Amino acid sequence: MTNPFSKDIMNFQMPKDVILPTTLKSYDRIGDPNIHVTKFHTMMFMNGASDPIFCRTFPTFLDGAVLIWFSNLPAGSISSFDKLADLFVNNFVALKIYVHDSNYLSTIKQRQHESLKDHMTRFAKATMEIPNLKPEVHLHALKSGLHLGKFQKTIIATKSKTLAKFREKSMSQIEIEEL
Template sequence: MTDPRHHLSNFKRKIYLADASDVTRCKAFPTTLTKAAMKWFDNLPPKSITYFDDLARKFLTRFSIQKDKIKHAPSLLRIKQEARETLWDYMKMFNKACLKIQCLPTEAVIMGLANGPKEGPFSQSISK
């Protein structure tokens, strides 16, 4: 998901240009959501949203909290391959962590990869 504030701002800009009513805004907003945000919306109690501003506030409250937990490059050093974990699974987890870090320096990726895999041919090759 993109930044929830940016997502909401884009939606408001487009919908206000269309001069849509509050009801229309409430009905149109869910069509812009994907995955976790759509699941969150689907699980809202019936009739819990009265106005679009109420929906927007709840959306930002729910998703801004997660967005504010920005990951940093040193967090890659904590990712270790477990004893019974395959290299494939470790690399998927490592890659997923890398994607959560904004402006990730290549050096941080190399350090994380040199530090995380269990002892074996891959870790020896990376160390070289």
Template sequence: MHLQGVPDEIMYRAFPTTLKGPARIWFSRLMPNSIGTFKELSTQFASHFIGGHRYKKSTACLMNIRQRENEMLRSYIARFNKEALLIDEADDKILVATFTNGLRKGKFLFSLYKNDPKTMSEVLYRVTKYMNAEDALLAREEKPRKKERPEDVRLDRGWKMATIGE
């Protein structure tokens, strides 16, 4: 509205119709005739609600993220990505370096050092492949083994006895 040259009086009257929740309550509590211009209203509004503004973190925050002792790679990447999203314009090289630096020693870290990835998308591709392999191995270990039934043991013993006796 300001770009269209709309007078302050009209913007001032239209402003409350755009407010909801806490902003509407704040506006309704203003003292009558306490604000003279729309610019003054804007300034007061911004200064009152600026505390709710979320500031972007710096890449230095990523240096503190480490894979925990018994933490699966999937959990580490989720925590790392959550923090990385809070960083404004994170450099790919820094993301790769901080992610790699936070990894526990092991086969995956060795494979990253062996074939040095240049971008975070490369790292994520390799992480995905590694996590899928990790999940497959876990599923294999957790698969319940078929219990031998007593008759299977007797049949097996009988077969062995028969071959020994022949």
């Protein structure tokens, strides 16, 4: 097995008190590699880690075929964590879970017997996956996904123009439904 780290990285004296994150799962080709790198970097940065520490500890959070990929990198080819992260992300980006765009929201409709609370929760989860979602698009999709009924008519009649106003109205409706 070759060592992909540069001499500078390998010659760095690792502190004895390095704390590795205990909640970060090893990456084994499941999920977005960008998220894995970001989580790792954030957790290590919180512990005051430096670039050589990032490099030397990152492989401990790789598993299976991903660890084999790392082991097969050319000797001495990694001189910084940025380089390692770029290689890692570029190699595994095809495995990234598809992220929806704002058009996807128009497909989320309140189901026939679904409570408003459950619908709002399901809708909120979908919006978390959409980067840079504009509030007006969010609101339009949310309103148009409601099934026909008293609440939808109320929303149309009151012309809630902001998410805050819509949420205020929906919270009142949810309280009514739960009674």
